[in-house]
Amino acid sequence: MGYIESYLALSAILFVLGLYTVSTRRNAVAILMGVELILNAANINFIAFSKFVTHSLDGHVVTIFVVMLAAAEAAVALAIVLNMYNNTGHINVDEANSLKQ
Amino acid sequence: MADLIFWLFWGLTVASASIVAFSKNLIYAVFSLLGTFIGVAAMYIFLNADFVAVTQIVIYVGGILVLLIFGIMLTNRITQTVISESSFQKMFGLTVVFAVLIMVLIPVLGHTWTNGEPMAFQETIHQIGTLLFTDYILLFEVASILLLGALIGAATLARKER
Numbered sequence: 001m002g003y004i005e006s007y008l009a010l011s012a013i014l015f016v017l018g019l020y021t022v023s024t025r026r027n028a029v030a031i032l033m034g035v036e037l038i039l040n041a042a043n044i045n046f047i048a049f050s051k052f053v054t055h056s057l058d059g060h061v062v063t064i065f066v067v068m069l070a071a072a073e074a075a076v077a078l079a080i081v082l083n084m085y086n087n088t089g090h091i092n093v094d095e096a097n098s099l100k101q
Numbered sequence: 102m103a104d105l106i107f108w109l110f111w112g113l114t115v116a117s118a119s120i121v122a123f124s125k126n127l128i129y130a131v132f133s134l135l136g137t138f139i140g141v142a143a144m145y146i147f148l149n150a151d152f153v154a155v156t157q158i159v160i161y162v163g164g165i166l167v168l169l170i171f172g173i174m175l176t177n178r179i180t181q182t183v184i185s186e187s188s189f190q191k192m193f194g195l196t197v198v199f200a201v202l203i204m205v206l207i208p209v210l211g212h213t214w215t216n217g218e219p220m221a222f223q224e225t226i227h228q229i230g231t232l233l234f235t236d237y238i239l240l241f242e243v244a245s246i247l248l249l250g251a252l253i254g255a256a257t258l259a260r261k262e263r
Binding site: 052 | 107111114115118119121122127130131134137138141144145148149150152153156157160161164165168169171172173175176188189190191194195197198199201202205206209210214215216217219220225228229232233236237240244247248251252254255256258259
């Protein structure tokens with residue numbers, strides 16, 4: 001709890017699991033979940049360095065911006081996914097090869 | 102006691118993130134994402150970031166997770182009771198990902214990061230507000246334009262064609 005390494009290791013594991021999700025899933029919504037994991041891993045690092053290394057709150061501000069970006073990204077991406085489902089009947093990213101039917 | 106609670110949340114985060122990555126059932130994956138978000142919020146609390154922890158719970162659990170569940174529900178047929186989905190190139194993915202984990206962990210754990218005593222707990226909301234409106238004012242304004250663009254973009258994309 002008092003060591004930065006435990007947070008950095010958690011962040012690395014979360015990042016790697018998110019990377020695995022993004023690279024192997026076929027479902028577009030599952031890929032979005034992987035992106036959220038990666039963003040959370042980055043946020044843990046920002047806050048951990050803010051407490052243990054820089055002793056300032058700049059990391060907190062950056063984290064708030066990242067969370068805000070994640071929310072905007074999820075909304076737009078889900079709108080695109082819904083459109084893709086209406087056009088093609090599936091949301092498998094490995095079969096998506098056209099923007100319009 | 103605090104150590105025990107910390108490692109409990111640490112384990113919760115890793116376990117539920119693994120379910121997100123490896124579960125065959127998409128519904129299990131999205132609900133275990135809830136455990137990940139709550140575990141990460143607990144990490145923020147252990148790191149003295151009270152405001153960020155509350156923001157994490159409100160935006161991620163209250164907003165993004167609900168959006169993701171809607172996305173899954175709306176993109177599957179009603180008759181399909183088990184929402185499962187396949188992965189591809191699992192072995193290749195596992196190999197690459199394991200290599201990346203080793204490559205990240207070795208330099209990260211071998212380096213001495215700490216710089217004096219860690220910051221003691223203090224109330225952060227006032228300082229974050231001051232930072233947002235002084236050092237980060239440009240970023241703040243750009244973020245508002247980006248949110249407006251995302252709002253209009255999502256509404257335009259999701260609207261039914263007439």
